[in-house]
Amino acid sequence: MKFCDLSLSEEIESNIWKKARELIHRNGFILDQEVEKFEKEFAMFCEASDCAGVATGCDALLWAMEGLGISKGDEVITVANTFIGSVLPILRAGATPVLVDCDPLTQQIDAEQVESVITPRTSAILAVHLYGRLAPMDQLLEIAENNGLALLEDAAQAHGARYRGKRAGSIGHASGFSFYPAKNLGAWGDGGALVTSDHELSTRIKRIRNYGQKEKYIHFEKGWNSRLDSIQAIVLREKLKLLDEWNERRRHASKWYYEQLEDAPVITFCDDDGNEPVHHLFVIQVSERDKVQKKLQRQKIQTGIHYPVPIHRHKCFENEHFAAGKTFPEAEKQSAELLSLPMHPNLSEEQVDFISQKLKDTCSESSNDKST
Structure with missing residues (x-):
């Protein structure tokens, strides 16, 4: 996928x-x-x-x-x-x-x-x-x-x-x-x-x-x-010429994701009042993100991480005053837990169903692994 x-x-x-x-x-x-x-x-x-x-x-x-x-x-x-x-x-x-x-x-x-x-x-x-x-x-x-x-x-x-x-x-x-x-x-x-x-x-x-x-x-x-x-x-x-149509397709795919993941052990993010997003990415927050990503990859589902390193933690900024010694707890938490699922205008409801089910199965497996 x-x-x-x-x-x-x-x-x-x-x-x-x-x-x-x-x-x-x-x-x-x-x-x-x-x-x-x-x-x-x-x-x-x-x-x-x-x-x-x-x-x-x-x-x-x-x-x-x-x-x-x-x-x-x-x-x-x-x-x-x-x-x-x-x-x-x-x-x-x-x-x-x-x-x-x-x-x-x-x-x-x-x-x-x-x-x-x-x-x-x-x-x-x-x-x-x-x-x-x-x-x-x-x-x-x-x-x-x-x-x-x-x-x-x-x-x-x-x-x-x-x-x-x-x-x-x-x-x-x-x-x-x-x-x-x-x-x-x-x-x-x-x-x-x-x-x-x-x-x-x-x-x-x-x-x-x-x-x-x-x-x-x-x-x-x-x-x-x-x-x-x-x-x-x-x-x-x-x-x-087709951008508005493509963005509408992304909105439809995102809405379908929200419905399919409603009972999943992941966090999906809300839009503040007045936002009409175009869903460049569909990002979730999930515990044990790296394990989940690897298991989805084995299911042939490609995912992304946006972003694995917050700005102040990049090696190139380690001696910069604006970054060195700084902490931003939420950005750091997100860098460890955010996962981007497939998202593009050609994504079908059937594909979203498949991805969502595999994600729920993967999260369930991870939960069982922790309890044993």
């Missing part, structure tokens, strides 16, 4: 190859009209005014921070149970990450803890929308506004999700999306986008991503090479 199924219909593949051949024939490899069209369409999808396609989701966050003037001496608050790609852009910008723990009920950043760690050096809050659910944006937006902070969104796992009716990417000052192939909206390689309704910021990012030039060989600032590939833009445009 695949953890993630990236297969496409013949019609979608045919459309992609047709447009790719046209692009090749016109030599439109770099920042072709396909990139501009995708930027307009994705901004509209996110209900924002502007989008700048870049090389990766990490770059989108980095350029957002650079565009907002976040640099050495500044602090950016984010959550400890995220992927390292949320934190590296903060460090690359020259700023210092300030970690807080997650809410045990939702797995998202704990807004009350955010407020408690604000200092005169704090310049931004980076809200990470984990697993396809949005962070508590009402609370975070109020905290940001009351303290004069930028609110950024790491929306790499939340393409199309909503919070109180607003799309991921449209709530904060700017947001970063990843188009890694396994995302809800995935390319055929790497890709990313910055989404914002700040036209001036978007215009600057479009300069930064292209060596800082406004026109060829005329450089206005120290930029970089971080452009969304034109062929990837073709792939993304075709997939974007």
